[in-house]
Amino acid sequence: MKFDTIIIGGGLSGLxxxxxxxxxxxxxxxxxxxxxxxxxxxxxxxxxxxxDGKEVTSPLAVIPTLPAVHPYARMGIEAIKxxxxxxxxxxxxxGIKVHGAHETNHYRLTPIGVMKPTWLSLDDFTRxxxxxxxxxxxxxxxxxxxxxxxxxxxxxxxxxKLGAECTLAAFSxxxxxxxxxxxxxxxxxxxxxxxxxxxxxxxxxxKIKAYTETSDCIVFPSVFGLFSPHAMEDFRAQIQKPLCLIxxxxxxxxxxRTQLMLRQRFQELGGTYMLGDTVKEGVMEGDKVHHLLTxxxxxxxxxxxxxxxSTGSFFSHGLVADPYSIFEPIFGLDxxxxxxxxxxKWYDEQLFNKQPYLAFGVSTDSNFKxxxxxxxxxxxxxSGSVLxxxxxxxxxxxxxxxxxxxxxIADEIVH
Amino acid sequence: xxxxxxKEYDVIIIGGGVTGTxxARDCAMRGLKVLLVERFDFATxxxxxxxxxxHSGSRYAVTDNESAxxxxxxxxxxxxIASHCVDVNDGLFVTLPEDDLNFQSIFVEACLKADxxxxxxxxxxxxxxxxxxxxxxxxxxxxxxxSVDPFRLTMANALDAKRHGADLLTQNEVLxxxxxxxxxxxxxxxxxxxxxxxxxxxxxTVNAGGIWGHHIAEMAGINVNMFPAKGSLLIFGHRINKMVxxxxxxPADADILxxxxxxxxxxxxxxxVPYDEIDxxxxxxxxxxxxxREGEKLAPSLATTRVLRAYAGVRPLVAADNDPTGRNxxxxxxxxxxxxxxxxSGFITITGGKLMTYRLMAEWTTxxxxxxxxxxxxxxxxxxxxxxxxxxxxxxxxLTAKIYSxxxxxxxxxxxxxxxxxxxxPMGDNYDDSLVCECEGVSVGEVRYAIKELHVKGxxxxxxxxxxxxxxxxxxxxxxxxxxxxxxxxGGASKAKDDLANFLQERWKGMYPVAWGETLNEIQFxxxxxxxxxxxxxLNN
Numbered sequence: 001m002k003f004d005t006i007i008i009g010g011g012l013s014g015l016x017x018x019x020x021x022x023x024x025x026x027x028x029x030x031x032x033x034x035x036x037x038x039x040x041x042x043x044x045x046x047x048x049x050x051x052d053g054k055e056v057t058s059p060l061a062v063i064p065t066l067p068a069v070h071p072y073a074r075m076g077i078e079a080i081k082x083x084x085x086x087x088x089x090x091x092x093x094x095g096i097k098v099h100g101a102h103e104t105n106h107y108r109l110t111p112i113g114v115m116k117p118t119w120l121s122l123d124d125f126t127r128x129x130x131x132x133x134x135x136x137x138x139x140x141x142x143x144x145x146x147x148x149x150x151x152x153x154x155x156x157x158x159x160x161k162l163g164a165e166c167t168l169a170a171f172s173x174x175x176x177x178x179x180x181x182x183x184x185x186x187x188x189x190x191x192x193x194x195x196x197x198x199x200x201x202x203x204x205x206x207k208i209k210a211y212t213e214t215s216d217c218i219v220f221p222s223v224f225g226l227f228s229p230h231a232m233e234d235f236r237a238q239i240q241k242p243l244c245l246i247x248x249x250x251x252x253x254x255x256x257r258t259q260l261m262l263r264q265r266f267q268e269l270g271g272t273y274m275l276g277d278t279v280k281e282g283v284m285e286g287d288k289v290h291h292l293l294t295x296x297x298x299x300x301x302x303x304x305x306x307x308x309x310s311t312g313s314f315f316s317h318g319l320v321a322d323p324y325s326i327f328e329p330i331f332g333l334d335x336x337x338x339x340x341x342x343x344x345k346w347y348d349e350q351l352f353n354k355q356p357y358l359a360f361g362v363s364t365d366s367n368f369k370x371x372x373x374x375x376x377x378x379x380x381x382x383s384g385s386v387l388x389x390x391x392x393x394x395x396x397x398x399x400x401x402x403x404x405x406x407x408x409i410a411d412e413i414v415h
Numbered sequence: 416x417x418x419x420x421x422k423e424y425d426v427i428i429i430g431g432g433v434t435g436t437x438x439a440r441d442c443a444m445r446g447l448k449v450l451l452v453e454r455f456d457f458a459t460x461x462x463x464x465x466x467x468x469x470h471s472g473s474r475y476a477v478t479d480n481e482s483a484x485x486x487x488x489x490x491x492x493x494x495x496i497a498s499h500c501v502d503v504n505d506g507l508f509v510t511l512p513e514d515d516l517n518f519q520s521i522f523v524e525a526c527l528k529a530d531x532x533x534x535x536x537x538x539x540x541x542x543x544x545x546x547x548x549x550x551x552x553x554x555x556x557x558x559x560x561x562s563v564d565p566f567r568l569t570m571a572n573a574l575d576a577k578r579h580g581a582d583l584l585t586q587n588e589v590l591x592x593x594x595x596x597x598x599x600x601x602x603x604x605x606x607x608x609x610x611x612x613x614x615x616x617x618x619x620t621v622n623a624g625g626i627w628g629h630h631i632a633e634m635a636g637i638n639v640n641m642f643p644a645k646g647s648l649l650i651f652g653h654r655i656n657k658m659v660x661x662x663x664x665x666p667a668d669a670d671i672l673x674x675x676x677x678x679x680x681x682x683x684x685x686x687x688v689p690y691d692e693i694d695x696x697x698x699x700x701x702x703x704x705x706x707x708r709e710g711e712k713l714a715p716s717l718a719t720t721r722v723l724r725a726y727a728g729v730r731p732l733v734a735a736d737n738d739p740t741g742r743n744x745x746x747x748x749x750x751x752x753x754x755x756x757x758x759x760s761g762f763i764t765i766t767g768g769k770l771m772t773y774r775l776m777a778e779w780t781t782x783x784x785x786x787x788x789x790x791x792x793x794x795x796x797x798x799x800x801x802x803x804x805x806x807x808x809x810x811x812x813x814l815t816a817k818i819y820s821x822x823x824x825x826x827x828x829x830x831x832x833x834x835x836x837x838x839x840x841p842m843g844d845n846y847d848d849s850l851v852c853e854c855e856g857v858s859v860g861e862v863r864y865a866i867k868e869l870h871v872k873g874x875x876x877x878x879x880x881x882x883x884x885x886x887x888x889x890x891x892x893x894x895x896x897x898x899x900x901x902x903x904x905x906g907g908a909s910k911a912k913d914d915l916a917n918f919l920q921e922r923w924k925g926m927y928p929v930a931w932g933e934t935l936n937e938i939q940f941x942x943x944x945x946x947x948x949x950x951x952x953x954l955n956n
Contacts, residue, residue, distance in 0.1 A: 040940075042948045112895075112912060114950035146846050148859070148896040157908030180845040183825055184853055249892055250944065315940045321931040323704075344700050347930050351923040352916065352946060352953035357935065393947045 002303045003029045003272070005413060006292060008279050008330065009310035009318065011036030013384025013402035015262040017308050019090060020410035022269035029272040029302070031279055031294055037312060037385070037398070041255025043222065043247050044108045045098070045403065047119035048072070049396025055117055058104055059400075069336075069359075069389035071401045074366055075408055083407040088120070090407075094265035095229060096258060097123035107131045109219075111246050112151055113158020119400060122254055124225060124232040126244040132162065136216035136242065139164045142208060143221060145172035146180050149188060149249035150221035159219070167215065171207050175200045188248040189256060192226035201231060205238050217242040222253050229257060282307075282331040288379045289331070306379045306413050309333075309362065309370060310406065311386050318386035319360060321346070326360050331380070334363035334371045337388060354394055361388015368409050381409040423616045424450045424582075426784055427602055429589055429631055430623035431455075432462035433565060434765055436572035437777035437796070438623055443579035444799070445781060445792040450615055451573070451581060452604055454588035456876045458569040460625045462770065463879065464728025466648065466673045466680050468659060469493060469501050469561035470771045473508060473533060474666060476525035477518075482747055483529035486771045492797045493563065493774070499803040499834025500567040504674060506560025506659030507541055508533075509552045511712055514664045519554050522663055526558065533558050547656045547714040560659040562675045565770055566879045567832065570869060571801035574836075578802065585870050587613075592620065592635040592762075599635055599753075599762035608872060619784050622764040626693055626731040632764055637757050639764055640734040643693050645727050647702040648682030649710070649929065652721035652887050655679045660713045669709030676831070677855065677886065678723065681710035688729065698725035698928040721933045723887065724925035731766045748772060750779050754787075803834030828856035832881060833864075840864040851900075852893035854886020862900050873905070874898060874918035887933075889922045891941040895949075912956035919945060920953065 005021055007014045010032025018028045048059035056062050063080060066073045072080060084102045091098055098120040100106050105117040107128040115131035128134075139159055143152045147170075156166035172180075175194050179185040195201050201224060208218055222245040225231035235243055247254065267273055277296040282289055291301035311318030311330070320329045325341045328334075337360035339345035346357040362382045363371040370380040384402040385392060392398035426442045428435050431453025439451040453459075472486030493501055510516050519535065526533035534557045541548055541555035548555075573583055584604070591603040593614060601616035624631045629641040654674050662670035673680045684702045703725055710717045733749045749767035754760040765780045778794045785791060800806070825848060830837045840860045841847045847860030865871050865880040874890075874897055877883055883897055884890030898915040905911045919941065926934050945951040 037943070040944060040948065110948065110950040112949045112951060112956070114956075116950045146849055148849065148851060148899070151895060151899055153899055153902050153908045154912060157912070177845070180849070183848045183850045183858065186849055247948070249895065313939065315936040315943070317936075321935045323931050343931060346935075347927045349697070349924070349927060350953065351920045351938075351942065352951075355942065357930070358939070358942075393942055396947070398947070 001029070001300060003027050004304060005306045005308060006031065006302055006304040007308040007310055008292070009036070009312060009316070009384070010034070010263070010273065010275070011310065011312055011316065011384065011402070012038055012262075012399060013406045014308070014310035015259070015266055016090070016403050017310060017383055017406035017410050018266045018271050019094065019262065019269065020407055021413060022266060022271045024410070024414050026414065027270070029274060029304070030266065031274045031277050031292070031302070033278050034276055036259065036316060038255040038259040039252060040250035041247070041252040041258060042108060042110070043125040043245070043252070043254045044100075044118040044121040045399035046396040047102055047105070047400035049105060049117040051395060053394075056105060059102060059119070071387045071389055071405050072397070074364070074368070074389070075404060079408055080404055083404050086407055087403055094261050096261055099123060099127050109155070109158070109244065109246060111155070111248065113155040117396065122258070124222065124245050124254060126242065134159065134162050134164050137164060138167070138215045139217045139219055140167045140169060140211040140215040141219045142211060143170040144176060144191065144223070145170045147186050147191065147221065147248070149186075150246070155219060155246060167211070169211065173200070173203055173207065175203070187251070188221065188223050188253050189226065189251045191223040192253045195224035195231070196227055201234065205235060208235075208239055208243070212239060212241045215241070217244055219244045219246060221246060221248045223248065224253070226253050226257055227260070229261065279330050284377075287375060287377060289377060306381065308381045308383055308409060309386060310384045313385040314357070321357070326357070328362050328386070331370070331372060331377075334374065335360060336363045337361070354391060358391050358393060359388055362386055367412055368405060381412065383409050424448045425617060425788060426450070426619050426621060427452070427615055427617035428621045428623055429602065430625060430628070431457040431569070431573070431583075431585060432460050432623065432625050433458065433569045433572065433770060433773040434625070434768070434776050435623035436569050436576060437773045438621055438765065438780050439576035439581045439583070440572045440579070441777045441781040441794060441796050442784060443576045443581040444795055445785060445790055447784070447788070447790060449576060449581035450617065451576065451583045452587045452589060452602065452615075453585045454607070456585050456872070456879060457573055457870065458566045458879060460627065461728045461730060462565050462569055462625070464726055465565065465646070465770055466671055466682055467562055467565055467675045468671060468673045469563040470769070471506060471558040471560045472529055472531050473506070473522070473526050473558040473560070474661060474671070476529050476531060477522055478666065479747070480525060480529050483525070483531060485775060486769070487529060487531045487559070489771050489775055490559065490561070494561075496797065496800045497563070497568055497571060497804050498800070499831070500564050500571060500801070502562040502675070504561050504658050506558050506661060507545055507548065508556040508558060508661045508663035509541065509548060509713070510554030510663045511549060512551055512553055514662065516554050518665075519556060519663055523556055531558060545656060545658045545660065547716055548660060549712060549715055554663060556663060560661070562659070562673055563770070564675065567803070570880060571803050573870070574802045583870060585876075586872055589631060589634065592631070594635065597758055598760045618761060618788060620762050621780060621784070622762065623766075625766065626729045628731065628764055628766050629690065635753070635759060635762055637753055637759060637762070639751065639766070641690070641766070642732045642734055643688045643690055644730040644732050645686050645688045645696060646683035646730060647698040647706065647725065647727040648680050649703065649706045649722050650724045650726070651679045651681070651717065652723045652933070653677065653679075655714055655716055655720060662713065669706045670713070672710060672713050676882065681706050681713075681717065693729050696727040696729060697924070698727050700928070703928050721887075722929040723889070723934065725928040726925050733767050748776050748779065750776070750783065752783060803836045805835045808835040808838065825850055825856045825858035825861065829858065829861050839868065851896045852881070852883040852886065854888050854893070855882040857881045857883045857893070862897060866900060866904060871904070873914045874901060875921050877901070878918070884918070884922060887937070889926060889937060889941070890918060891937060891944065894918055895945075909956055912951065913954060916951055916953050916956065
């Protein structure tokens with residue numbers, strides 16, 4: 001099989017790259033095992049939330065101060081500014097509505113009731129402009145009876161600290177009883193499947209409405225709208241009070257939906273999406289990648305002019321650690337990080353301190369072309385969190401790096 | 416902080432390990448009024464930091480036949496009184512090509528002398544009985560080894576002590592041993608949860624602090640010469656072996672592989688550590704490498720099995736009184752009557768020994784207390800089953816019926832953990848039956864029962880009672896679910912969030928020495944959720 005570009009990895013980064021290329025007429029394929037970091041999506045994309053332990057208000061003002069190894073520094077501020085303009089329209093063309101702006105971070109309310117700075121939030125989710133003041137006084141934090149993955153008390157605690165008066169309540173719906181009977185089925189994606197039925201959603205709306213008279217806002221787990229992006233509009237129209245959704249323990253309903261919509265957009269543009277497949281081997285010819293072999297396609301060669309590695313970090317198996325080294329498993333690319341192969345240096349003994357292993361990633365040149373044995377591979381680009389050079393947890397920059405490096409690489413490939 | 420004098424006891428026991436709780440049980444069963452204080456939680460010291468091996472005694476047969484004899488006796492007792500804490504899997508002592516096969520006959524002879532059934536079997540049969548064993552073995556001996564869950568065993572002793580009227584205080588640390596002239600008359604403690612300091616008075620105070628007993632004795636002005644010996648172990652992500660695997664040679668590093676519940680444990684190393692480091696044990700890279708290297712020789716599949724955690728315990732070894740160098744160290748039971756030894760009355764130290772002989776240690780201690788307090792009741796701890804192993808419990812029948820009509824995996828798991836007490840777990844409706852921890856099958860009902868009945872003050876305690884968070888995800892998803900149940904216990908959600916952060920840190924402590932492969936992937940996922948998405952901090956949430 002022959003393509004213009006083959007992208008390895010179907011997470012946020014791979015999909016954005018594929019869409020951007022396909023929109024410009026390139027024949028692309030994405031090889032993906034299926035799940036990605038989007039499956040535990042918070043509902044918001046971060047650009048740069050923290051730097052040097054301090055909260056960032058204007059990401060563009062801080063990006064130029066980042067160290068040279070940071071993917072943003074490798075891109076350069078001008079390229080970042082150019083690509084930032086493309087993000088919202090691209091998402092919009094995929095049917096994904098977001099609010100927020102790169103000039104100034106807004107805040108999202110986390111599943112334990114904390115405010116965190118972020119860049120773009122899905123339209124279903126509430127955007128807070130002030131992290132220390134809530135627009136409401138009386139808040140009803142509602143849950144479905146027996147749903148353990150939504151931490152109502154923790155959220156109420158956070159809201160109370162911000163001056164709200166919280167009421168906690170849980171209710172059940174007949175339609176959920178069958179999944180409740182199985183001890184491990186009450187998880188957000190299963191519940192969301194039940195709420196794909198419009199009549200059941202209408203019942204849920206009625207239940208929620210019972211609390212609207214006595215409260216200024218309803219907080220509820222994000223457990224509907226798995227395949228229906230417009231479900232939230234119904235809720236808003238009928239509840240008539242602000243409804244603040246919060247993601248539950250993964251799988252994330254909004255994340256699965258976002259991934260599906262990006263995938264659909266990619267396929268509508270003519271992209272080939274090889275779901276459930278993984279790359280076995282990358283075969284080189286000279287200083288170029290010639291073809292890939294995958295598990296599902298046996299000895300059929302996957303050939304392309306350019307390749308993009310968007311395989312994610314450790315939990316996506318884009319990087320692998322054994323007791324002796326951290327390596328890139330498909331091509332054996334050069335991996336660099338803040339320390340050497342002595343595994344004792346990979347971690348800090350305090351879990352909540354900066355963890356050096358998180359900054360490991362594949363070495364590239366300034367155009368994000370991969371390096372192997374110190375030499376640049378001319379037709380292999382690297383995007384997203386397999387890049388390293390940053391700490392997505394301490395800096396809240398994971399989504400931004402995934403999206404922007406992909407767009408940049410797509411432009412490189414097209415021009 | 417206010418200070419008040421509380422009621423008086425016959426016996427005050429310091430230390431909530433298996434020896435302390437065992438002694439509390441024995442004393443309470445003989446009608447004594449008992450208080451037990453523990454600075455953290457039950458089984459947090461050496462009790463919970465070993466192989467969990469139900470020794471047959473074979474390991475000591477050649478080097479210390481008397482210990483071996485004690486072991487096999489207690490092994491037989493525990494099978495009866497603690498049936499819900501033990502797994503009777505048997506063990507193999509295997510000879511590998513690099514070992515001396517001549518040792519086998521010496522070993523078998525010593526076992527038989529100690530009354531341990533040791534049977535030489537064909538290596539081919541050994542491979543059939545235990546497929547995980549190194550296929551190149553040249554000799555095998557079958558012995559009555561097994562596994563024992565030390566957390567369960569300790570809790571069962573604590574529960575029985577409570578049933579017989581003992582007061583149990585966890586999170587209460589001794590600040591001072593109160594003396595009246597040359598007599599110990601009580602203790603002053605601080606409650607770590609409330610910050611309150613209290614004094615308690617008792618006729619006899621028992622120092623059952625394990626390695627920390629050195630410090631407790633010091634508080635009474637007494638020197639007990641202890642030598643901390645660190646032993647490190649690794650837990651593997653699933654149960655590789657059915658039988659306990661030992662090397663048939665003189666005891667050395669990493670030569671026992673013990674199956675337990677859902678996992679296997681390899682250990683141990685052995686090294687002296689300075690006394691001031693005993694609260695900060697961590698497993699070194701060299702120890703991890705050695706354990707894997709040696710472990711692979713017993714069961715080659717260890718090489719490709721995920722290492723879940725690493726941990727280390729400190730054995731309380733005691734030097735003979737007249738030997739300050741520590742060369743003459745005993746691994747046997749050490750019972751010190753400080754009245755005789757140091758002229759300090761009302762104070763007893765019980766230390767040394769092993770998990771296997773805890774009951775015997777408790778018996779000896781209680782006999783000595785009885786002599787001093789003129790209580791001549793006989794020890795019955797070897798006859799009366801522990802709570803959980805009591806087949807006469809009226810709830811057992813009902814429970815058995817439920818389990819064998821069998822739909823709930825949580826119920827089956829709970830039965831393994833709580834034995835005949837499982838009937839006390841709320842179950843049967845959708846809420847109580849739903850799973851908090853999917854890896855280990857811990858239900859809402861079990862969590863509620865543990866919080867209510869089993870002295871649970873935080874998530875780490877809950878883990879020891881239920882195995883919540885001990886599975887392959889290491890608390891990644893169940894941590895937050897369970898934390899919500901503890902809001903009331905902590906007096907608020909903020910503290911419960913801090914407790915969650917502390918629980919994750921505690922899980923990480925056992926993961927970082929083996930942080931590669933799936934273990935590193937798992938912790939990245941955990942950090943991503945809790946720090947990235949949730950915005951949880953180490954403190955002040």
